[in-house]
Amino acid sequence: QVQLLESGGGLAQAGGSLRLSCAASARSASSWAMGWFRQAPGKKREIVAATDWNGGNTYYAESVKGRFTISRDNAKNTVYLQMDNLKPEDTAVYYCTVEVGLANLIGRTTDFGTWGQGTQVTVSS
DSSP: OOOEEEEOOEEEETTOOEEEEEEESOGGGGGSEEEEEEEOTTSOOEEEEEEOTTSSSEEEOTTTTTTEEEEEETTTTEEEEEEOSOOGGGOEEEEEEEESSHHHHHTOOSSOSOBOOOEEEEEEO
């Protein structure tokens, strides 16, 4: 089973930037959709951004459109999330995940699936 290891979280000021990385342990991940979800305290986990196997198609939640950019490097089995113009409401634990097909990833409504351990992002006002 593939393992996912996130990094890059931390503390940022409003208007600042952070870049998250997620490295997959299996080379086969390069053929899967990959994406980022987040969970704020007291809230359900929600999708943030996702990309298909080669980065040709992407999806963004309305709340992050124009501010976040998802990309991937299949040679490194890694997906990235560049977060710019951060807002306090972006504060959450961010999780990386994989899925067979972008549509399935976007439509995921349960916690079933392969997830990384999560990385905390805190944005101060």
